[in-house]
Amino acid sequence: MAIGFDIITIFPEIIEAYIGESILKRAAQKGLLDVKAYNLRDFTTDKHRTVDDYPYGGGSGMVMKVGPIYNALKAVKADGAERLTLMLGPQGKTYDQGMAEALSRESRRILLLCGRYEGIDERVRESLVDDEISIGDYVLTGGELAALVIIDSIARLIPGVLGDEDSAKEESFTWGILDYPHYTRPPEFMGMKVPQELLSGHHKEIADFRRKEALKRTLARRPDLLEKAGLSKRDSEILNELCSHKTGTEDLEEEK
Ligand code: 4H6
Numbered sequence: 001m002a003i004g005f006d007i008i009t010i011f012p013e014i015i016e017a018y019i020g021e022s023i024l025k026r027a028a029q030k031g032l033l034d035v036k037a038y039n040l041r042d043f044t045t046d047k048h049r050t051v052d053d054y055p056y057g058g059g060s061g062m063v064m065k066v067g068p069i070y071n072a073l074k075a076v077k078a079d080g081a082e083r084l085t086l087m088l089g090p091q092g093k094t095y096d097q098g099m100a101e102a103l104s105r106e107s108r109r110i111l112l113l114c115g116r117y118e119g120i121d122e123r124v125r126e127s128l129v130d131d132e133i134s135i136g137d138y139v140l141t142g143g144e145l146a147a148l149v150i151i152d153s154i155a156r157l158i159p160g161v162l163g164d165e166d167s168a169k170e171e172s173f174t175w176g177i178l179d180y181p182h183y184t185r186p187p188e189f190m191g192m193k194v195p196q197e198l199l200s201g202h203h204k205e206i207a208d209f210r211r212k213e214a215l216k217r218t219l220a221r222r223p224d225l226l227e228k229a230g231l232s233k234r235d236s237e238i239l240n241e242l243c244s245h246k247t248g249t250e251d252l253e254e255e256k
Contacts, residue, residue, distance in 0.1 A: 003158055004034040004109040006083070007147055008072045010051055010116055012037035014144045024152065027161040034109075035151060043071035052117045061118030069113065069124050082108040085129045088143035088150070089115055092132030095150065097175065099133070103150075104157035112150065114143030176229030177218040180210035212238050219243075 007015050015037040019028065027033040041049040045067075052062035077083060084106060093099075103110065113120075113129060125132060135146045155161050183194040197209035215238050218225055226239070 001159055002032050002034065003104065003106065003154060005036070005147075005151055006076050006109060006111045007035065007037045007114065007144075008040055008069070008076065008111070009037060009114040009142075009144055009147070010040050011114075011142065011144055012039045015148065018148050019151070023161065024155055027155055027158070030160060032158050032161050033155050038072060038076060040068055040072055043075060044068045045071075055118070064115055064117055064120040064124075066121040066123045066128075069120070070128060073111070073113075073128055076111060083111045084108045084131075085111045085113070086150075087113040087115065087120065087125065087129045087132045088135070088146035089120070089125075089132050090134050090137075090139055092134040094137070095133050095135045095153075097153075100150075100153040101157060104154045110150075110154075112143075112147040114147050116142040177214050177225055177231075178222060180214040180217075211235070212242075215239055216242055 009015060015035065019025065019033075019035045019037075024033060024035075028035065040051050044050055051065060051068050053065050055061065055063045073085065084103075113124070133146070133150065135149045140146060181195075183198060187194045187199060195209065197205050200206065211234075215235060218229070219239065219242060231239070
């Protein structure tokens, strides 16, 4: 179960630099991940390798031209492989873990188009891509960081990429709520203690403690997630208990 990405960008080095490091590099070496970055300027036809132009109707900033993007898409797709073509932009559908999971099951290669300047000629959005994705409600100078966020979040869901077979299983169990707090040695640091439940060695007690802490945090910081989360009967009981004991989140309130 491998996955492939094609990235069209005026800064292929940004993509290559990140993919060429650490865990994603190993995934690529293992044949689980294939990322190819293409320089949009290689698909221009003028001497200056122009990818942008002045906006019709005037105004500040430049707009990415449709011609080079069309040529790049045509050249990348020339191998005839099935592809899902996505552009990254602040006006797209908001990306989340559910979309990452759906895309991790894609059999097609995923082609990501990264915009720069003030935006991309609207005809690209209308006719040349399948969809537009946004990684969140903020503006970036270019789509490259958004493309890397998408590649990274999908790659870690491919079995064998993290090397830890249990992690995906455990994640699906806690999916939809915030993670529980983590601790490692020493058991006490500058007076701050690791919760005794974690030192007990009782697996049931540890699991209950973690679930309760995860629910407590979610209630305090992201109550919106609780509505959509797939909670068990036991989870609902824990939450009811937390709600009845005053707010049950006093220990989190000082963190806010
Ligand atoms: C397409 C259209 C993604 C791409 C416009 C990209 C935020 C996200 C971009 C633009 C991005 C996101 C160019 C508009 C710079 C603003 C590149 N910004 N922009 N949230 N920027 O996923 O000016």
